[in-house]
Amino acid sequence: MRALVHHEFGDPAVVLTVEEQPLPQPGPGQVRVRTLLSAIHNHDLWTVRGTYGFKPDLPALAGTEAVGVVDALGAGVDQLEVGQRVATGGTFGVWAEHFVADAAGLIRVPDGLPDESAAQLVSMPFSAISLLHSLDLHAGDWLIQNAANGAVGRMVAQLGKARGINVVGLVRRAAGVDELRAQGIERVIATDTDDWRATLAEITGGAPINVGVDSVGGTSAGDVLSALATNGTLVVFGAMASPSLQLASGDLIFNQATVKGFWGSVVSREMPAEIKGQLFQELMGRVLDGTLTLPVSATFDLDEIGAAVAASGEAGRIGKVLLRA
Numbered sequence: 001m002r003a004l005v006h007h008e009f010g011d012p013a014v015v016l017t018v019e020e021q022p023l024p025q026p027g028p029g030q031v032r033v034r035t036l037l038s039a040i041h042n043h044d045l046w047t048v049r050g051t052y053g054f055k056p057d058l059p060a061l062a063g064t065e066a067v068g069v070v071d072a073l074g075a076g077v078d079q080l081e082v083g084q085r086v087a088t089g090g091t092f093g094v095w096a097e098h099f100v101a102d103a104a105g106l107i108r109v110p111d112g113l114p115d116e117s118a119a120q121l122v123s124m125p126f127s128a129i130s131l132l133h134s135l136d137l138h139a140g141d142w143l144i145q146n147a148a149n150g151a152v153g154r155m156v157a158q159l160g161k162a163r164g165i166n167v168v169g170l171v172r173r174a175a176g177v178d179e180l181r182a183q184g185i186e187r188v189i190a191t192d193t194d195d196w197r198a199t200l201a202e203i204t205g206g207a208p209i210n211v212g213v214d215s216v217g218g219t220s221a222g223d224v225l226s227a228l229a230t231n232g233t234l235v236v237f238g239a240m241a242s243p244s245l246q247l248a249s250g251d252l253i254f255n256q257a258t259v260k261g262f263w264g265s266v267v268s269r270e271m272p273a274e275i276k277g278q279l280f281q282e283l284m285g286r287v288l289d290g291t292l293t294l295p296v297s298a299t300f301d302l303d304e305i306g307a308a309v310a311a312s313g314e315a316g317r318i319g320k321v322l323l324r325a
């Protein structure tokens with residue numbers, strides 16, 4: 001089979017190349033999947049660079065999320081069938097024509113769900129809905145987040161709205177406001193204006209904001225923290241701009257704020273199977289009824305990985321970049 005492989009850590013557009021690899025064989029409790037489409041996530045690219053929490057042995061395959069068709073069963077697998085469409089968000093090495101995965105960790109894809117949606121259903125959407133679940137927010141509560149025009153930010157806004165949660169998004173440029181409003185996401189503020197805090201107060205009507213989500217780092221994390229009510233919680237989800245947080249000590253001390261991290265892969269691993277199943281059912285229902293949209297920016301073949309990486313890093317990109325096996 002053909003697969004993307006890297007022999008050193010570095011720029012994914014440079015170190016990833018298509019190579020011939022042995023066709024993997026499923027072991028007990030596993031299945032082999034013929035890949036249809038796979039998503040490019042920031043954490044995939046950080047892994048190739050060697051800067052993520054998981055560092056594979058070299059030479060290494062890449063990619064973690066894909067949709068495909070089961071084409072071989074390992075011993076003891078009776079819950080899946082050959083020809084069944086499945087998705088995975090936690091199987092390493094899916095940027096290839098085939099991959100092997102534990103049968104118990106695969107998600108059956110309903111007939112009405114397009115491949116383009118199924119290829120990005122697990123990682124980012126499940127992180128977004130898991131985040132909302134972990135925050136224990138209720139209808140009428142307020143949440144503020146930065147990186148509102150990022151993939152997870154859009155999903156949190158859409159899922160929050162569907163659950164009756166009031167979500168306010170911060171973006172760093174005015175153009176981002178228009179992009180989100182075109183998707184029906186209205187409560188968005190650009191922080192490149194001096195009066196953005198006044199706009200925030202107008203939107204909330206002075207209601208307390210108890211939870212903030214930071215996916216940017218740096219001073220943007222401090223902006224989110226400063227908007228929280230007393231005893232509010234800042235959840236650190238990502239670090240798109242800076243690996244460090246610039247938080248005002250006064251906002252922490254006088255507002256008795258709490259700062260905590262959220263790593264979706266750990267949360268998913270530790271979540272009870274019953275809760276995980278309920279959240280996935282909600283996700284698929286939201287996608288099928290149009291409440292949650294999963295746009296695609298572009299699709300590339302495996303041997304176009306350089307162009308795919310470049311497209312994934314484009315500012316203002318709307319939708320996920322996918323690889324076609």
